[in-house]
Amino acid sequence: VTKLKNLSKQDYLRIINRSAGSNETIMPLVRKIMDNVKNNGDKTILEKYQSRYDANNYRTIHVTKEEIKTAYKYVNMQTIKALKQMIKNITLVQMSQLPSKKDTVVRSEKGIRVWREWRPIRKVGLYIPGGKAIYPSSVLMSAIPAQISGCQEIIMCSPPGQDGQIPAVTLVAADMIGLKKIYKVGGAEAIAAMTYGTKTIPNVYKIFGAGNSYVTAAKMLALEKISIDMPAGPSEVFIIADETANPAFIAADLLADGEHGEDSACVLLTTSEKIARLSIIEIEKQLKTLETQNRARESLKKYGMFAVADNMDEIIRFTNEYAPEHLEIMIKDSERLVKEITDAGSVFLGNWTSKSSGDYATGANHVLPTGGMAKMYAPLGVGSYGKWMQVQECTKQGLKNIKNTIETIATVEKLPAHKQSVSIRFINNEKNL
Known part of the structure; x- marks a missing residue:
């Protein structure tokens, strides 16, 4: 067990970087x-x-x-x-x-409609x-x-x-x-x-x-x-716990991730040193029952951490920097903390929401960003399998309402054909009705 604020630079990088290696050699x-x-x-x-x-x-x-x-x-x-x-x-x-097949139609100017279709x-x-x-x-x-x-x-x-x-x-x-x-x-x-x-x-x-x-x-x-879809790396679980958490549950969920492979990452952050120490004891007890104990033990050794923080603010800062794939929040009133989390793949609230519940049966998707990619990627979902197509329509009056803007910016960008594509529509109006 270590104090989060006393984490050495070497250990900090080991935890934050996980097993992130370069594919350049292969x-x-x-x-x-x-x-x-x-x-x-x-x-x-x-x-x-x-x-x-x-x-x-x-x-x-x-x-x-x-x-x-x-x-x-x-x-x-x-x-x-x-x-x-x-x-x-x-x-x-x-x-x-x-998503709906067509989203809100916006009338940016009189005579102009803009929308998207899925x-x-x-x-x-x-x-x-x-x-x-x-x-x-x-x-x-x-x-x-x-x-x-x-x-x-x-x-x-x-x-x-x-x-x-x-x-x-x-x-x-x-x-x-x-x-x-x-x-x-x-x-x-x-x-x-x-x-x-x-x-x-x-x-x-x-x-x-x-x-x-x-x-x-x-x-x-x-x-x-x-x-x-996204770059994919080894599995990871990150658990936030307070004194109300169950050490046996914490240990079981850390091992559930560790058994994926030696490169998996398993982190516990808690405000209670007692919970951290009891969780380690539970891990040793439960490891003996697992056929996968060797790789689970190795993952804990390589990319595992049991750290105690002075307060929840310290935990939140580190969590968002880590951007975990699976984030379990085992604290009193766990939903209250969700609004403070900006970067995580999938969040599991309370003592009864095990990592494996989301892996298999809640209906949430288990294909998630790893290696800190939760800062810019989302879990797999329906939205991943489609894209938005943008649609716009101008009436003659609508185009007239933005004509000066188009011609001005086209001149600034030295693109005369862009300017002409608008102005030509207003030369000899009767002919171009």
């Missing part, structure tokens, strides 16, 4: 992979996986109906029921966030982490907002496991919400395929989803041609 290799897929398409993907696995287990890039049918045999009814509740809650929350992005690609990991929740969090937004074409890429197949529960989750274009490809190859298109995999206009450093680097390179 960029040349990732660009080579991207170019390979761009030039050789499906051949590059087939060579990668057929050399890695038995070619009989990886015959097609596209997931077949038979593979989906087989997947259901490996998913029990309890899991199906849980997925159904997730689908219901995510849909309910995302529907509430759908349009979904027509083609989007979803990257779902896989291999050793199994994330059916990410399928639902990424795909449901796209469907509600009205995207016409939604494709999904996920890396296969040792058997050459996407995990069964991931396929079932995708099938339950009606995804049809599912491809067994991961890493930089998947990002390249969705960026440039291959014979099998269509190109898209925007890519969503997190992955390893190769996926992140590939997404940054993809920005040369298409759009992406």
Whole structure:
């Protein structure tokens, strides 16, 4: 346990920067992979996986109906029921966030109307982490907002496991919400395929989803041609607690984040030294029960902090500077503190709102900005899958009302054709009615 105000510069940077590293060292290799897929398409993907696995287990890039049918045999009814509740809650929350198709019409001058109209992005690609990991929740969090937004074409890429197949529960989750274009490809190859298109995999206009450093680097390179949701890094949880918090709950939530991987970040800030010390004791107790204890312990060692602050103002300042992905507020009257938080991905209020509740079942989205990106990025949602188109209309009188302004600024900027495009409309008025 450390005093927040006594934090050394070295420890401050370790906590604030998390595992933020540069992708520069792998960029040349990732660009080579991207170019390979761009030039050789499906051949590059087939060579990668057929050399890695038995070619009989990886015959097609596209997931077949038979593979989906087989997947259901490996998913029990309890899991199906849980997925159904997730689908219901995510849909309910995302529907509430759908923008109106047309926003307020503003009459900036007499005879002038300006407004915006909402349009979904027509083609989007979803990257779902896989291999050793199994994330059916990410399928639902990424795909449901796209469907509600009205995207016409939604494709999904996920890396296969040792058997050459996407995990069964991931396929079932995708099938339950009606995804049809599912491809067994991961890493930089998947990002390249969705960026440039291959014979099998269509190109898209925007890519969503997190992955390893190769996926992140590939997404940054993809920005040369298409759009992406946000840069994605390791998971992080940041807990604010006072003397009313439950140390067992704090420990459980820190470990729930730490078990994601050794690069995860776990921070506790409290006004109570007693709570901090009891939380550490609880962590040691709970670690012994976890199969994931090694990576959870390592993440706490690398990017963990248990700090005591003199007051809540000190905590708020540090929290906003950190801009956490997941922010839990376990204090008396926790909602009161929300208005002071300017930068956080997803906020969890009170002792009963665990990080995992938002990861899975409240209906809030779990695709969130990491690494301090909450200062400028928002959680994934319906709005991420569309864009506003601007519309304006001038009557003759409307244009006349702004004619002098246009001509003056066009002259200042030395753009005579801009000036002429207005003045020509008022020469020989009868002719141009």
